[in-house]
Amino acid sequence: MRLVIARCSVDYDGRLTAHLPSALRLLIVKADGSVLVHSDGGSYKPLNWMSPPCRLTEHPAAGDEPGKWTVTNKAGETLTITITETVSDTSVDLGIDPGLVKDGVEAHLQELLAEQLHLLGDGWRLIRREYPTPIGPVDIMCRDDSGAHVAIEMKRHAGIDAVEQLTRYLELLNRDPLLSPVQGVLAAQTIKLQARTLAEDRGIRCVVLDYDAMRGIVREGTLF
Amino acid sequence: MRLVIARCSVDYDGRLTAHLPSALRLLIVKADGSVLVHSDGGSYKPLNWMSPPCRLTEHPAAGDEPGKWTVTNKAGETLTITITETVSDTSVDLGIDPGLVKDGVEAHLQELLAEQLHLLGDGWRLIRREYPTPIGPVDIMCRDDSGAHVAIEMKRHAGIDAVEQLTRYLELLNRDPLLSPVQGVLAAQTIKLQARTLAEDRGIRCVVLDYDAMRGIVREGTLF
DNA sequence: ACATTTATCTCGCTC
DNA sequence: GAGCGAGGTAAATGT
Numbered sequence: 001m002r003l004v005i006a007r008c009s010v011d012y013d014g015r016l017t018a019h020l021p022s023a024l025r026l027l028i029v030k031a032d033g034s035v036l037v038h039s040d041g042g043s044y045k046p047l048n049w050m051s052p053p054c055r056l057t058e059h060p061a062a063g064d065e066p067g068k069w070t071v072t073n074k075a076g077e078t079l080t081i082t083i084t085e086t087v088s089d090t091s092v093d094l095g096i097d098p099g100l101v102k103d104g105v106e107a108h109l110q111e112l113l114a115e116q117l118h119l120l121g122d123g124w125r126l127i128r129r130e131y132p133t134p135i136g137p138v139d140i141m142c143r144d145d146s147g148a149h150v151a152i153e154m155k156r157h158a159g160i161d162a163v164e165q166l167t168r169y170l171e172l173l174n175r176d177p178l179l180s181p182v183q184g185v186l187a188a189q190t191i192k193l194q195a196r197t198l199a200e201d202r203g204i205r206c207v208v209l210d211y212d213a214m215r216g217i218v219r220e221g222t223l224f
Numbered sequence: 225m226r227l228v229i230a231r232c233s234v235d236y237d238g239r240l241t242a243h244l245p246s247a248l249r250l251l252i253v254k255a256d257g258s259v260l261v262h263s264d265g266g267s268y269k270p271l272n273w274m275s276p277p278c279r280l281t282e283h284p285a286a287g288d289e290p291g292k293w294t295v296t297n298k299a300g301e302t303l304t305i306t307i308t309e310t311v312s313d314t315s316v317d318l319g320i321d322p323g324l325v326k327d328g329v330e331a332h333l334q335e336l337l338a339e340q341l342h343l344l345g346d347g348w349r350l351i352r353r354e355y356p357t358p359i360g361p362v363d364i365m366c367r368d369d370s371g372a373h374v375a376i377e378m379k380r381h382a383g384i385d386a387v388e389q390l391t392r393y394l395e396l397l398n399r400d401p402l403l404s405p406v407q408g409v410l411a412a413q414t415i416k417l418q419a420r421t422l423a424e425d426r427g428i429r430c431v432v433l434d435y436d437a438m439r440g441i442v443r444e445g446t447l448f
Numbered sequence: 449a450c451a452t453t454t455a456t457c458t459c460g461c462t463c
Numbered sequence: 464g465a466g467c468g469a470g471g472t473a474a475a476t477g478t
Contacts, residue, residue: 001250001264003227005316015471016329021322026225026252031264039321040225040255044273045458047324051267051473077471087316092229097263098245100271156454159467160359164388192467194359198392239456267473275456301456330469331460354462360467361462380469454475463466 002029007085014077158188226253231309238301274303373406382412
């Protein structure tokens with residue numbers, strides 16, 4: 001890894017064109033050739049960058065000409081860094097990183113709701129999770145207290161797409177005289193207002209789920 | 225900005241929990257207090273990080289105890305960095321960055337088309353950009369030469385979902401007797417064949433935009 | 449290999 | 464501040 005503190009301007013020309021006026025910045029060149037241009041703020045995202053695989057060509061300063069780096073990738077995108085002043089330029093070998101270990105993934109939510117259908121109504125019974133249809137599985141298929149079928153679409157964050165998806169399932173399921181009528185429920189931790197509006201316009205019930213509470217109920221249930 | 229090369233392990237506890245085994249890494253502390261942990265590969269995304277606003281507390285090594293950084297934000301998320309060996313530790317003042325200038329994104333395209341509605345037809349008049357509806361804003365709402373309403377959906381690259389999106393708007397807008405009839409126009413730099421087919425099947429006009437030409441016209445307009 | 453879904457998304461904008 | 468859409472989305476997962 002090479003770290004350069006330099007006054008530079010940056011131009012990217014690829015999927016869009018972007019320009020950075022001259023300023024003091026941190027340039028990171030990683031072992032795979034990728035280049036990151038960071039300022040002293042913002043967030044983890046660089047001001048500009050080139051992802052690997054790519055190639056860095058360095059044109060040293062010569063006379064009045066400032067130094068220039070050009071980074072290109074296979075798609076022909078280019079990042080051009082014009083360096084007018086170099087404050088520092090150091091390299092270090094970090095070796096290969098063992099990598100990140102993540103915990104706490106959430107396909108879990110569906111499992112929890114299947115166990116806690118009473119959150120939707122007393123007397124609701126599970127038919128099955130991942131109920132198969134020709135256009136894909138319905139997340140949860142169940143019956144309400146009157147025995148009528150209900151298809152549940154689950155999302156962590158429900159947008160318009162979730163409503164469209166559930167609508168397609170309902171349209172198909174309701175063609176089957178053995179199932180019809182099938183009601184729809186959209187269940188998610190958050191539901192965008194537009195999605196809610198569209199869903200309710202189509203007679204689909206919206207339910208906001210409290211993941212922590214649902215997890216808590218399970219904890220108590222398994223503890224005693 | 226502070227740059228530290230150190231052997232460290234990292235633990236994040238917040239929206240998820242994650243752990244990084246000990247290895248040599250680059251730690252970046254930005255002026256706003258945010259912290260980035262980078263390895264010598266991967267991509268522009270750090271292995272782990274804490275976004276601003278947040279607070280870094282440093283606990284120096286003492287005896288057998290390794291050094292430890294704890295970074296916390298308002299939401300109670302914590303990033304803990306345990307440092308067993310520091311290779312280098314330097315600081316530099318970069319000043320405030322002038323920021324990125326982007327070109328060629330949808331917003332720019334929308335702006336250009338709003339100024340050049342004549343590209344769609346003589347006598348067309350703008351009502352407003354980002355015309356609000358309960359299910360989201362219509363990119364451009366205007367009237368054609370006969371005074372009839374036209375809703376324009378803009379994309380850089382239009383696919384099926386752009387057609388679906390516009391269809392939803394049109395369905396809703398045409399319920400309003402003050403607006404109806406509302407025609408639809410899908411305008412994009414490129415339109416996928418399936419999108420074009422679906423759009424035309426639904427009576428939606430497709431228009432391919434020449435970004436460079438539109439930009440050029442504006443340049444000429446402002447030059448003379 | 450490609451398509452789909454997720455993200456500690458980030459970023460910018462509007463209300 | 465909340466909400467929403469776009470992104471050079473990037474990254475992970477399923478097919």
